[in-house]
Amino acid sequence: MKKLFLIITFYLISGSVNCIDVISYPGGRVVIEIKNPISIRSSVYFCKIKTQTECENLITAQVSDLQTVVHKDRFSLFYSFTEGIISLIFRNLSLQDTGMYQIGEIRGWNHNINLRVKSDPCCGTKTVKGYLGQTLMISCSYPVEFKTNTKSFYRLDTIAGTELIRTSGTQPHQDRFSISDDRRNKVFSVNITDVREDDVGVYSCVVINEETAVSYHSLFTVIQLREVTDDTPESPDGTLTKSESAGSSINIIIITVVVFVLLLLAVGLVLIFYKLRCKRSQGLLDRNVLESLSEVSI
Structure with a gap:
């Protein structure tokens, strides 16, 4: 580890001409891809730059290990030999992760990464x-x-x-x-x-x-x-959806039945009233007939 630290420090002193700005947000992650790097012959590293001559090592992977994904804490490294792309994944970011980083190959290429973790209500x-x-x-x-x-x-x-x-x-x-x-x-x-x-x-x-x-x-x-x-929500245009349409159909049936019963009751009441009126009228007619007959007899 000490040897690795000294090697990384050496490359910091020599300087890196390649730099990329990366923007992310708290709780998110970034996937950084380095396309078509020179053939990898030594370990790949990712470190956080502390000072001009100090870089805190976060993850390192040997060439043989890069054929599969290498994990350490919140970091992962892997290399696609067919596409020639090295990928670094930085997960669960926080505002404190903002800073300058370096990814590269020991005794080879390197890139500086200016990571900015920003708060935004959208994210x-x-x-x-x-x-x-x-x-x-x-x-x-x-x-x-x-x-x-x-x-x-x-x-x-x-x-x-x-x-x-x-x-x-x-x-x-x-x-x-x-x-x-x-x-x-x-x-x-x-x-x-x-x-x-x-x-x-x-x-x-x-x-x-x-x-x-x-x-x-x-x-x-x-x-x-x-x-x-299985439920169906209200559609964006405000029209009734499947479940609501079914509910509405049931309500319509219930209302129709109630109205029909009320109509039957109303008709029944009208018939009863009419029948009573007819009986009353018949009773008055019979009384008038009897009175007439009495007068004729006298």
Whole structure:
């Protein structure tokens, strides 16, 4: 470890001409990718620069270990030999993680990374509820500095996450997913059609910066899809949904039955009243006839 510290210090003294700004948010994570590095012959390291000659080692991986993912605390390193890309994952970021870092190969290349962890009301964790067979829309507000960046949507089923769809580079519709970006309101939306029980899980809203050889994906809002039910919510346009329509139909049937019973009662009362009136009229007629007959007899 002491030897490694001295080697890293040596490269700090010699200086690094490559530097990239990386922006992330509390509770989020960043995936930093270094494309097409020179063939790796020694260990890869990631350290936090303390002074001009001191860099605190955070994770180091041997070449042989990079064939699989190497983990240490909140950091992970792996190398795709087929694509020639080294990926560093920095998880569960906090404001205290803001600072200058360096990633590189001992006795080889290196890049300085200026990490800025910023607070923003748009970013954090939220929970959504899905409904079987329906379409679920998830909205992600993003900071203004990412207005023109590519937006992406991940499922966090691995350390790095699995990208499901992005606003550029692929079609806006992919399987059951579609994505759109409202840059005026700084919101991008993802629709998941035909929601299923196995959609329950953790997702993330992501912005991508690929303008330099060192690119990064900033996972800034975590979406927890916790429950999928058979109930159908109110549709966005305000029309009645399936469950509400069924409830309304039952209410209409009940109301119809009640009105019909009331009508029957009303008709029955009218008939009773009419019958009583007829009997009364008949009684008066019989009395008049008897009086007439009495007068004739006299």
